[in-house]
Amino acid sequence: MKHIIVVTGGSRSGKSVYAETYARRLADAKGVGLVYIATAEAFDAEMQTRIEEHQLRRGSEWANLHAPLALAETLYASDGQGVCLVDCLTIWLNNLIFSDMDISTATEGLLTAIADRQDPVIFVTNEVGSGIVPENALARRFRDEAGRLNQKVAAIADEVYVSISGIPMQLKP
Amino acid sequence: MKHIIVVTGGSRSGKSVYAETYARRLADAKGVGLVYIATAEAFDAEMQTRIEEHQLRRGSEWANLHAPLALAETLYASDGQGVCLVDCLTIWLNNLIFSDMDISTATEGLLTAIADRQDPVIFVTNEVGSGIVPENALARRFRDEAGRLNQKVAAIADEVYVSISGIPMQLKP
Amino acid sequence: MKHIIVVTGGSRSGKSVYAETYARRLADAKGVGLVYIATAEAFDAEMQTRIEEHQLRRGSEWANLHAPLALAETLYASDGQGVCLVDCLTIWLNNLIFSDMDISTATEGLLTAIADRQDPVIFVTNEVGSGIVPENALARRFRDEAGRLNQKVAAIADEVYVSISGIPMQLKP
Numbered sequence: 001m002k003h004i005i006v007v008t009g010g011s012r013s014g015k016s017v018y019a020e021t022y023a024r025r026l027a028d029a030k031g032v033g034l035v036y037i038a039t040a041e042a043f044d045a046e047m048q049t050r051i052e053e054h055q056l057r058r059g060s061e062w063a064n065l066h067a068p069l070a071l072a073e074t075l076y077a078s079d080g081q082g083v084c085l086v087d088c089l090t091i092w093l094n095n096l097i098f099s100d101m102d103i104s105t106a107t108e109g110l111l112t113a114i115a116d117r118q119d120p121v122i123f124v125t126n127e128v129g130s131g132i133v134p135e136n137a138l139a140r141r142f143r144d145e146a147g148r149l150n151q152k153v154a155a156i157a158d159e160v161y162v163s164i165s166g167i168p169m170q171l172k173p
Numbered sequence: 174m175k176h177i178i179v180v181t182g183g184s185r186s187g188k189s190v191y192a193e194t195y196a197r198r199l200a201d202a203k204g205v206g207l208v209y210i211a212t213a214e215a216f217d218a219e220m221q222t223r224i225e226e227h228q229l230r231r232g233s234e235w236a237n238l239h240a241p242l243a244l245a246e247t248l249y250a251s252d253g254q255g256v257c258l259v260d261c262l263t264i265w266l267n268n269l270i271f272s273d274m275d276i277s278t279a280t281e282g283l284l285t286a287i288a289d290r291q292d293p294v295i296f297v298t299n300e301v302g303s304g305i306v307p308e309n310a311l312a313r314r315f316r317d318e319a320g321r322l323n324q325k326v327a328a329i330a331d332e333v334y335v336s337i338s339g340i341p342m343q344l345k346p
Numbered sequence: 347m348k349h350i351i352v353v354t355g356g357s358r359s360g361k362s363v364y365a366e367t368y369a370r371r372l373a374d375a376k377g378v379g380l381v382y383i384a385t386a387e388a389f390d391a392e393m394q395t396r397i398e399e400h401q402l403r404r405g406s407e408w409a410n411l412h413a414p415l416a417l418a419e420t421l422y423a424s425d426g427q428g429v430c431l432v433d434c435l436t437i438w439l440n441n442l443i444f445s446d447m448d449i450s451t452a453t454e455g456l457l458t459a460i461a462d463r464q465d466p467v468i469f470v471t472n473e474v475g476s477g478i479v480p481e482n483a484l485a486r487r488f489r490d491e492a493g494r495l496n497q498k499v500a501a502i503a504d505e506v507y508v509s510i511s512g513i514p515m516q517l518k519p
Contacts, residue, residue, distance in 0.1 A: 129356030
C-alpha cells in the first residue's frame with residue numbers, strides 16, 4: 001500500500017488544506033491512522049501557541065510528530081502507523097541550511113527513507129522560484145536547493161499536485 | 174445568467190487581455206453592455222494619462238467605474254448593466270492595507286456582493302506567492318492576504334483560469 | 347520541418363533538462379544535428395569552468411554557440427544545422443538591459459528570425475512574475491519585459507510547456 005504524493009504550490013495557495021483532506025480520505029479508505037510530521041520549529045511562545053491551535057484544528061485522530069532536521073528518521077520510526085503528512089519540505093530544507101547540515105547527504109537520506117517506506121506519505125512543499133532572482137545570496141542558495149529537492153521528490157512520487165488559488169491541479173501521473 | 178470567473182497569473186502574464194477578450198465574448202453572446210471596474214488609484218498625472226490610454230484602447234462600449242476601496246458597493250451599483258470586469262483584486266487588497274481597512278470585513282462584503290450578483294463578473298487577480306519569502310513584513314502580510322483572498326474568490330467562482338506566458342489554462346471546473 | 351517550442355518555468359524547475367531531452371529526441375527522429383545557443387556570459391574563470399562542464403555533460407554531438415546579445419543573427423547563422431536549443435531568453439533579455447540595447451528592436455529582430463527559421467528551435471525561458479512586486483526599479487522593469495517577451499514568443503510557438511518540480515505540463519496546443 002505504498003503511495004508517495006507531493007502537493008506543491010506558492011504560499012497561501014491551499015496546499016496544506018488539500019494535503020490534509022487527501023490524507024484523511026486515504027486513511028479512511030484504508031482504515032489506518034494519521035500521522036502529522038511538522039518541520040517548523042517553535043522559536044517562541046507565539047509560534048508554540050499557533051502550532052497547538054493547528055493541532056487542535058486537525059483533531060485528535062492525528063499523531064503529532066516533530067522533525068525540524070531528522071525527517072528521514074521520523075519517517076522510518078512512524079512507518080506502520082498509517083498515512084503520514086509531512087508539512088513541509090521547504091521549512092525542513094531551511095532548517096538544514098541554518099543548522100549548517102550537508103544538504104546532499106540529508107536529501108539522500110530522505111530519498112532512501114521514501115524508497116523504504118511502506119505506509120502512504122504526503123509531502124507538502126513550496127514553489128519558490130517564480131519570482132525575481134533574490135539579491136540575498138543565502139536566498140538564492142535556498143531557492144536553488146528547494147528547486148532541486150522538489151524535483152528529486154517529485155521524480156519518485158506516484159502523484160504530484162500543484163495548488164493554485166486553492167485549486168489542486170494534477171501534474172503526475 | 175449569473176457567472177463568476179477568475180483569471181489569475183503572474184505579472185505581465187496576459188491576464189488582463191484574456192479577461193477583456195472573455196468579457197467581450199460574453200457580452201456579445203448575451204447582447205448586454207460592458208462595465209470596467211478599475212481598482213488602481215491615479216496617484217499622479219502620468220498614471221492618470223496611462224489610465225486614460227487604457228480606456229481608449231478598450232473602446233467606447235465600456236462603462237468605466239473606479240473602485241479603489243468600495244468594490245462591493247460598485248458591484249451592487251453596476252449590477253444590471255451587463256458583463257463586469259474587475260481589474261484587479263490584488264491592487265484592491267493593497268489599497269485596503271494602505272488605507273488601514275479591516276481586510277476580513279472588506280472580504281466578507283465582497284463575497285456577499287458576489288453571491289448577490291445577477292450579471293456575469295470577471296475578476297483579474299495576481300499570483301504573488303511563488304517567489305522567496307519577502308524580507309519586508311508588510312510584503313509578507315500582503316502575500317498572505319492575497320493568497321487567502323484568491324482562494325476565497327476562486328472557491329465560489331464558476332470558472333478559474335491561470336495565465337502563463339499569455340496562455341490561459343483552465344483550473345476550474 | 348519548422349517547429350517552434352517554448353519551455354518555461356521557475357528557477358531550478360527542470361526546464362533545461364526537459365528541453366535538452368526534447369531536442370535530442372527531435373534530432374534523432376529527424377536524423378539531424380544539435381545546436382546549443384548559450385546566452386549567459388562567462389564573467390569569470392569559475393563561470394567559464396561551469397559552462398565547459400555543462401558542454402561536457404551534454405556531449406560532443408552538440409555544436410556550441412554563444413549569443414549573449416546577437417541571438418537573431420545566431421539563429422539565422424545556425425539554420426540548416428539541425429535542432430537548436432536556446433538557453434535562455436531571460437538571460438538574453440538581462441544582457442540587453444545591461445548593455446543598454448533597445449528591447450523592442452531586439453525583440454522584433456528575434457521574432458523575425460523565428461518566423462524565418464526552417465529548422466526546429468526550442469527556447470528555454472523563466473517565469474519571474476509570480477512573486478511580490480520587487481522594490482528595485484530595474485528588477486520591476488526586467489520583470490515586465492520578461493513577461494512581455496515570454497508572451498510574444500509563446501504566441502508564435504507551436505508548443506509551450508511549463509515545468510513545475512521537474513514535471514513538464516503542456517500549455518499549447
